[in-house]
Amino acid sequence: MVVQRRPGGRSARVREQVHSAVIELILSRDWDQLSIPKVAENSGVHQATLYRRWGTVSAILSDAVSERLRERSPLPDTGNLQGDLTRWAEGMAADLASSEGRVFLRAALAVGLPLAESADDERPSYLLERSEGVRLILGNATKRGEFAPSQVDIFELVIAPIYAYSLFNRPIPRSRIDALVDRALNSKTS
Template sequence: MSEKEPARRPGGRSARVAAQVHQAVTELIGERGYGNFTVGDVAARAGVADSSVYRRWGNLETLLGEVALTRLNARSPMPDTGTLAGDLRTYAAQVAREITGPDGPAVLHLAVALAGTGEQGDRAREGVRAERTRQLQSVLDRARERGEEAPDAFEVLDHVLAPMYIRVLFGMDGLTPEYINGLVNRLLSFRPNGTAP
């Protein structure tokens, strides 16, 4: 690097702008719903120029896809409680906190809306699924290494995460610890030769 080139600071202005724009999108989705705002609305809410949004993301669909991927794939620490049941309960509780937090319902609705919008929506959907599967696989692989019988990642998605997502999407209450633990217990009790702890 020459002396004339300024050093780039990690997390500098570019990261701040991205965070402001992502937050603006999340707020607008929550207030107006999918398809009811423009790049100009996002830029105004974020306090940046329209040109900054277009330069970085190209169009609104690309930006929306990135927001859905980033917000739904929050990387909480993967639990290691020593048992599969404990790990799944802890992981499900973390996901519940993410999707019921201030922005959770809006981001879930965004992901559903994007699913029918073509290539960008497909990428967002596949990205969310792939990241959740990767997270779960690390928990399930560790359980098998301990000698525990474990379901596959899609069974956990179907029987634990999907019911939680449905409750949030339809505005239903009830992501209580008892409800979440019950989902995990039922999943594990359906395993051949398995019992719910």
């Protein structure tokens, strides 16, 4: 389900209340209580509104994760691909090194990752937004005449290792981030 957004007013307040409630629930690790009725109770937003706007807890979580990524891990534009990827990877690593960041990672995983052959409209919104952002970064690099690895290379060579470190509660060393970005930029598998 695609969430329709309006820039402000009541819709923005409702979204903020719902996100705050779901974030509070996941940070308190009350996963078993994560339900539309519980989110409604904690947010003060009627269940009917939650069902109409999001439909499922997974859609609410996906929307909250998307918002967090936009706020905490914006996609940079430094003027070169190495700078963009390095800054983005550093931000991602810093966010995932925090206990709150690891909880959000688990929330993103709880939403469920689609199979590779899933249609775009079946993927969580945060994956679609990130995928589009990475496409933009790579497209900008290509326009500047830089070699741009594929999105798959970026995922496998930069993003996945950073998330793996986080899943094992280990901060990724800064030197590893540079090595991951260098490896992606030197891959010619695209």
